[in-house]
Amino acid sequence: MTIPVSPCSKGLMLLFVLLALHTTAQKISPYVQTTSKLLELPSKVLGETRTIYIHCPKADSTNPNKTYPVLYLMDGESHFDMLAQYADYLSRWDVNVIPQMIIVGIVNSKRTRDLTPTESIINYFGQPDTSKVSWMKPSGGNERFLQFIREELKPYVERHYKTQPYTILAGHSFGGLASIYCLLTHADMFQGYISVSPSLWWDREYVLKLTDQKLKKGAPLNKTLFFSDASEGVSDSSTFHTNLLKFDAVLAAKAMTGLRYQYNYYPKETHMTEPMLAYYDALRFIYKDWKNP
Amino acid sequence: MTIPVSPCSKGLMLLFVLLALHTTAQKISPYVQTTSKLLELPSKVLGETRTIYIHCPKADSTNPNKTYPVLYLMDGESHFDMLAQYADYLSRWDVNVIPQMIIVGIVNSKRTRDLTPTESIINYFGQPDTSKVSWMKPSGGNERFLQFIREELKPYVERHYKTQPYTILAGHSFGGLASIYCLLTHADMFQGYISVSPSLWWDREYVLKLTDQKLKKGAPLNKTLFFSDASEGVSDSSTFHTNLLKFDAVLAAKAMTGLRYQYNYYPKETHMTEPMLAYYDALRFIYKDWKNP
Numbered sequence: 001m002t003i004p005v006s007p008c009s010k011g012l013m014l015l016f017v018l019l020a021l022h023t024t025a026q027k028i029s030p031y032v033q034t035t036s037k038l039l040e041l042p043s044k045v046l047g048e049t050r051t052i053y054i055h056c057p058k059a060d061s062t063n064p065n066k067t068y069p070v071l072y073l074m075d076g077e078s079h080f081d082m083l084a085q086y087a088d089y090l091s092r093w094d095v096n097v098i099p100q101m102i103i104v105g106i107v108n109s110k111r112t113r114d115l116t117p118t119e120s121i122i123n124y125f126g127q128p129d130t131s132k133v134s135w136m137k138p139s140g141g142n143e144r145f146l147q148f149i150r151e152e153l154k155p156y157v158e159r160h161y162k163t164q165p166y167t168i169l170a171g172h173s174f175g176g177l178a179s180i181y182c183l184l185t186h187a188d189m190f191q192g193y194i195s196v197s198p199s200l201w202w203d204r205e206y207v208l209k210l211t212d213q214k215l216k217k218g219a220p221l222n223k224t225l226f227f228s229d230a231s232e233g234v235s236d237s238s239t240f241h242t243n244l245l246k247f248d249a250v251l252a253a254k255a256m257t258g259l260r261y262q263y264n265y266y267p268k269e270t271h272m273t274e275p276m277l278a279y280y281d282a283l284r285f286i287y288k289d290w291k292n293p
Numbered sequence: 294m295t296i297p298v299s300p301c302s303k304g305l306m307l308l309f310v311l312l313a314l315h316t317t318a319q320k321i322s323p324y325v326q327t328t329s330k331l332l333e334l335p336s337k338v339l340g341e342t343r344t345i346y347i348h349c350p351k352a353d354s355t356n357p358n359k360t361y362p363v364l365y366l367m368d369g370e371s372h373f374d375m376l377a378q379y380a381d382y383l384s385r386w387d388v389n390v391i392p393q394m395i396i397v398g399i400v401n402s403k404r405t406r407d408l409t410p411t412e413s414i415i416n417y418f419g420q421p422d423t424s425k426v427s428w429m430k431p432s433g434g435n436e437r438f439l440q441f442i443r444e445e446l447k448p449y450v451e452r453h454y455k456t457q458p459y460t461i462l463a464g465h466s467f468g469g470l471a472s473i474y475c476l477l478t479h480a481d482m483f484q485g486y487i488s489v490s491p492s493l494w495w496d497r498e499y500v501l502k503l504t505d506q507k508l509k510k511g512a513p514l515n516k517t518l519f520f521s522d523a524s525e526g527v528s529d530s531s532t533f534h535t536n537l538l539k540f541d542a543v544l545a546a547k548a549m550t551g552l553r554y555q556y557n558y559y560p561k562e563t564h565m566t567e568p569m570l571a572y573y574d575a576l577r578f579i580y581k582d583w584k585n586p
Contacts, residue, residue: 031329040320085378095565272388
């Protein structure tokens with residue numbers, strides 16, 4: 001037996017088929033993780049345009065004038081996604097152990113130039129690198145790079161974003177060296193300093209010696225500092241780890257008034273895996289006593 | 294003295310001014326972190342359309358046919374960004390401790406229904422929750438949820454992405470419970486299992502008892518399992534932590550052939566901060582002996 005199908009019910013059937021197809025079809029679209037921006041910022045100080053990544057917390061509709069601390073991150077191309085994700089996750093309402101933060105990632109142009117304090121050709125193992133073209137050249141531009149942050153980048157961020165006065169400088173390796181150098185020479189620029197595996201070996205321990213010279217015993221230094229290292233110096237028998245121990249000993253001996261600091265050693269991590277744990281621990285340390293207001 | 298300005302040089306000056314303005318202007322654009330997609334997948338098994346986040350490694354132009362292990366993550370809305378960032382970072386050429394992976398985040402619709410193995414109204418402290426409307430209701434749909442993964446989600450992912458046979462199931466809390474339940478009842482579905490703070494308290498330790506029943510001493514179970522807990526049960530005097538210790542003891546007593554497992558305890562972390570460390574440690578543990586081919 002066949003049921004006669006009128007043109008009308010045929011149309012109806014087609015509609016059902018189309019509807020059925022529609023409801024069983026998968027839809028795929030881009031997934032937008034976070035509210036981050038890419039800024040091209042021309043710098044007179046550096047004579048070049050710098051790429052900056054800026055990550056903001058999701059807007060709080062109940063508090064549109066809310067302001068945020070700002071973390072300035074060196075090696076933006078390496079660790080910006082990490083810090084943005086850490087800051088978002090740890091400040092979620094159901095995690096809630098640090099405040100929501102703005103993350104500003106500075107992408108390198110000439111990394112060795114910007115993140116080292118002196119001109120030097122002495123390599124990781126204390127030997128002169130006399131090759132004409134070397135990854136160590138040029139070097140010694142950290143002073144100018146900090147000037148760029150102070151006079152151009154920070155004012156831009158403070159003009160365009162809802163910032164709090166509390167700011168953090170964070171870096172890894174040469175960036176860790178630059179973070180300590182900034183604390184020693186321009187402590188007023190930031191309140192918190194994160195230095196993950198600082199390259200204290202640079203220029204025959206220049207910054208290690210500077211630490212001893214600059215810090216006057218018992219003097220006030222109302223800052224927070226987290227520093228760390230991993231298997232460097234153990235895996236490669238360089239002075240990397242002993243330099244960190246010396247730096248830690250200098251801080252202990254100087255007993256600066258108001259300085260809150262923590263040194264973490266991660267012997268199971270490499271120079272490159274360490275940032276994942278160290279940046280987590282650094283944020284937890286800086287905001288140890290923080291309570292959501 | 295005034296220098297006469299011709300219309301032409303006026304135009305030239307204007308051009309210079311415009312050029313100067315152009316070179317000092319900041320440019321801002323969206324920052325796209327990762328290559329992730331949002332999929333709306335209709336499920337016949339569940340009778341609803343499910344939202345799925347899919348993260349792929351950046352394409353390798355030197356190896357366009359490269360395939361990847363796949364990690365299936367429960368509570369996608371909570372931990373997808375984290376796992377995507379961890380997988381990308383740890384597989385970078387200069388970090389290189391795990392393979393590049395595809396992360397599939399399953400967003401919850403009815404979380405308690407999908408991630409619990411039995412219907413139960415016994416709450417975290419072992420008391421019946423008799424309220425008509427409760428976050429515990431409905432429950433007991435984990436079997437059907439695993440069927441959805443097995444029959445619909447995995448086939449979709451394997452059809453549309455360059456997958457390897459190696460797959461991991463990862464979850465936290467109820468998701469951790471579901472991960473262990475899957476290992477006990479459908480071990481073939483995955484090769485690796487991650488269970489961060491599993492809610493072994495569910496239904497008077499149902500899954501804990503099932504572990505003892507299902508695992509036959511010395512039987513083959515060629516799987517990798519990472520499980521962990523944090524301050525739960527210490528901070529709240531529940532049986533959370535003692536349940537984990539019991540589970541660990543059962544695994545030791547059963548001495549399954551081929552089972553590689555690790556239990557991490559994070560007493561300083563909360564139920565919600567723990568995933569940041571546990572997912573890191575889980576990936577490192579699963580790929581402990583991995584070498585980039």
